[in-house]
Structure formats: C-alpha cells, structure tokens
Amino acid sequence: MEQLEKAWAGRRVLVTGGLGFIGSNLARALVERSADVVLVDSLIPEYGGNLFNVAGIEDRVRVNISDVRDPHSLRHLVQDREVIFNLAGQTSHMDSMADPVTDLEINCVAQLRLLEVCRHHNPGVKIVFASTRQIYGKPDYLPVDEKHLLRPTDVNGINKMAGEWYHILYNNVYGLRSTALRLTNTFGPRMRVKDARQTFLGVWIRAAVEGRAFEVWGGEQLRDFTYVDDCVDALLAAADAKAVDGGIFNLGGDRVISLKDLADLVVAANGSGSYAIKSFPPERKKIDIGDYYATDAKFRQATGWRPRVPLDEALRRSIAFYRENLPHYL
C-alpha cells in the first residue's frame, strides 16, 4: 500500500467536479500523496461544488473555475495531465426530468468533447469515469452484476449510460485508457446536505444534526452504500490497475440494508433523533427502482480494493463532520 501511495507523488492529475463531494475528498487524498492536482468545477449552485470542500488544502491544489460544457478551457487543462478523474456531472434525477437538455449537455455533450480533446491532445491519458448504478433501472435480479441489462428509468440515467459508453469506446478505438465505476449511493463528509440532489442521506443527516425528524419514503427498499473514503480508494485503484482499462465495474459497500434500518443507524450514530415513514410521493414512484444492491466482486478481484469503513462508523464520521461544519453546507 505504501508503495502505491508513493506512486502518486508528482503525478499530474485533473479532477473534474473537483470542488464537489467525491471530487474534493479525492483531492485531499491526492494532496496527501503529493500529487500535482488541478480541480475543475463550475460552482453552479445546484450542483455539488463548494469552495469550503478544499478548506485547508487550497495552497496545495490548483482550482480552475470553469464548466465542462466549455470546450475551450478543457482543452488547455487536459493537455499535460497523466490521469483524469472525470466526476463532473448533473446528478439529480428530478432535475434531469424537468430540464432534460441541460442534463444531456453536461452528461453527454461535455463528456464526448472531453474525450475528443484527450484523443487529439493527450492520447496517452488515463481516465476514471464516475458512472452510476442508476443506469440499471429496476433490477431483474439481485445482487446486480455488470452483466445486468441497462434499463435507465430517468433522463439522467440514459445520459450517464451514454457518457459511460463514450469512455469505453474511446478506450477501445483510440487507445486512451478509460475505466468506468458504477457508483451506488455514496455518502460522507462534504456531500450536499441542503437538498436531495446528490443523496437523500444528506437530508437525513442534516436533519439529525439539526435535531429535526427526517422522512423515510417507503422504508423496506434495500440499498447499498459506499462511504466516500472507500470510494476514493476505489478511484485511486482504478487509475492504477492496468487490468481495469476499458472495463466497467460496480462499486458496492460494506453491507446491504433497508432504508428503515439505515434510518435507525443514523439515529443511533447521532445519539438521538427520530424519523417518520412516509409513503412514496407519486411523482417519484414512476422512476423508483425498488430494491437495489450490487456485487462489486469483479472490481475487488481486479484491484484488491474492498470497503474498509463499516456503515455505522461511516455514519458517525459523517455526522461528526456536519456537526462541526454544517453552516458551510446550507
């Protein structure tokens, strides 16, 4: 492990969505490993970017505010990079239904442009793309493996599916090295908590920290969760392992849990709190997927990665972070 970490020293890395939830946690890990880190972020208020996310490491990263839809800035930023962690995206299911063309521009057009820039100006680059379990839609079987059909149930899922496949195609045809990780519910410090655009868990944790009850929609649905530190480990592993080039991999978590049991864990981790079970809102029901959990055996086997932080500990760490820093996320 120590040797792997040394390998990042001086390595030229770009993180799109670098001021966002996962991007900024990744940036911290890269800075610890003395990488040469550039973060690109649009800081659009509805998305995950937040300057506070890089508090304490500002002097050790280069922050470039620009939008991945802007082909000009990307061209410059990409040229000398060895690794790109491509995390920028529109993530809200509901926003993608209300404004599908914007979602398409971010999750498809910008992705394709980024890959075109790499193809022409940095063909040796390695790209790790943050895909999503959402593209599977409602599962036929559990746990979901990578051979499961893709049947996205919202515009965001369709666009992310296309975005993922551009990355694989450019690997296969042009010799860029790309890997796609299909992330499941990821949570932890620096996630968005002011609304559910990134994850409902942000809303729950904020309510718990503020001493308010939170709402659990349904409650019986099974899900898996990845703590952000484990997700960062996976991203780093995907960048390093040659065996994953051109590959698509599920990421799962420590365990499978129902939303109701998760709510109980949140209350326990917080030391107090309460929640109310609500029936699923009708406008969400149409795009709900029921139970979902993945097997990430393929990624574990290819890289040796596995989640290290148990779910209850991960919730405690997340709650501790927002207890201290909540005002920066409101």
Place this chain on the structure above:
Amino acid sequence: MEQLEKAWAGRRVLVTGGLGFIGSNLARALVERSADVVLVDSLIPEYGGNLFNVAGIEDRVRVNISDVRDPHSLRHLVQDREVIFNLAGQTSHMDSMADPVTDLEINCVAQLRLLEVCRHHNPGVKIVFASTRQIYGKPDYLPVDEKHLLRPTDVNGINKMAGEWYHILYNNVYGLRSTALRLTNTFGPRMRVKDARQTFLGVWIRAAVEGRAFEVWGGEQLRDFTYVDDCVDALLAAADAKAVDGGIFNLGGDRVISLKDLADLVVAANGSGSYAIKSFPPERKKIDIGDYYATDAKFRQATGWRPRVPLDEALRRSIAFYRENLPHYL
C-alpha cells in the same frame, strides 16, 4: 389486413426523415392508404433525403424541409399529428467517429427535444422510433434477442441507444405511446447508393447495375437483411398494435446469409457481374462486429408481422429500380 389498411385513411401522420430511404417508402404506403402525411427532412446531402424519392406522390404529401435539430419547426409540425414515425437520423458509423458531436446533436439532442415537444404539446401521440441493431455491438450469442446486452462499438451506436431509451422513458413516465424497432440491414428501392453511408448493399447494387465489379470485405460474416417493404409493414404494424407500446423489438429478415453468398445472389439477381473479396480495412476492423443476426420472434408474436418478400426477389426488385432510376441517386 384490408380492415387495418382502411384504418389509416385520414389519419394525421408525420414522418421525420420522410424524404429518406425508409421514410419515403413508408410515405408511399401511407398515401396508398389515404393517410394525411407530412414529411420532414433536412435534405442534407450526406444523409438519405432525396426529392426524387417522392416522385409521383408529391401532390399527396406535405413536404416540410427542416432539420430535426431545429426545435421551432418541430413544435409546429408535431402538434396535430396522431402518429409520428421518427426515422430521421445520422446513420453513418464512420461519420459518427469523425464528427461525434454532430451525430450526438441529431441522434440525441434532437430526439429529446422532439419528445419534449410531444410531451408538452401532443401528449396523446404515438411514436414509432427507428432504432438499430448496431447498439448491440459484437454479439455474445446468436440469434440476438432483445435481452442481449447493449455494447455499442461506435459513437453512432451509443447515441442511437440513448435516443431509443428516451422514447421508452417518455412512454413509461409521461404516457406518450412509443415503440422502438431495432432495424437490421435494410435495403431496397430509394436507398442511398452513392456511398455506404446507409448500407454497403447500395454500393454493391449500384456497381452491379453499372456493370462494375464490387468489393466484398471479408465475406464469411453472417448477416440478416430486411427488404424495405417488409420494414414499412413492420412500422405500420408497430403504430397500430397497442401491445407494443413502450416496447423494444428486433426486426430481422427472410433469412441469414454470409456476405459472400449475398454477393452471389446480387450477381444472380442482376443477371451478370462480379466481385472481389478484400480483407477488412484496418480502420473498420476496430468497430466491426463479426457475425450478426437477430431473432424477431417477439415482434412477430406481438403483431403478426412477418417478412413477405424473399431475399432473392427483394434483390431483383431493388436492381430493377436502380436500372431505371440510377441517375437520380448519383
């Protein structure tokens, strides 16, 4: 059958790509059935639109020259239509690799905009979308059914995959009625023969008619082919059968054949001619898919459709058409 055909009289129909190969053959079938037909086409020279394709029916259709990327014209044209056959698309694999963003704009952005217009201004409409077997990529098993994974091998395939799923999503969420047909190699009168942008068979047939030898790349690959009249029957059946709403269906053909055997059939249907077997050009090899043929049992079962024109007869009819009309297609 007679009853079904009567059902089209006076029905308000829009065909996008209506001056193209399949669109114009469909327009002829609709005119025969006394439908109220509007054809939209951009007449972009690299695509399939050709005014000669509606020779003889000009007075019985309304032709509107505009591009599906133009949201303004579409909004007007879509409003009073009962059925939309959504056939407009960029179809060239190679063009999609050379200019991926244009392919994306036509095959994704314009599709999503069309669906948005329908959702807001014509939510009761029925849409039949021309998808493609190309989105399967290199098959895992044969014949390919609709449960086969999608693994597109070029930008066009990725964008068509997204375009297909927008249609299914809008059916499922907004109550539009959409059906996607995954077309295989379709051929016949009014196809593009000046290059292989639509189908290599156009190039072969043109050469045969002109008395030149044509090139067969590889030759052992198995493929299936749909004669355009059978394809038109399938489109009409898909528009009518309630059972196919929200569904995705393969379309196959009369039989499975190797390219070499097909070349022999072309020569036989032409009465004379020759061809040369060439090895696959390297730049194409990267996106070649090997053998491909589908089962269309699901569509046959849902609609009663089946191909009616045997392959050799279909080739004879196609050759007869170009023997008479070739100058209009050069």
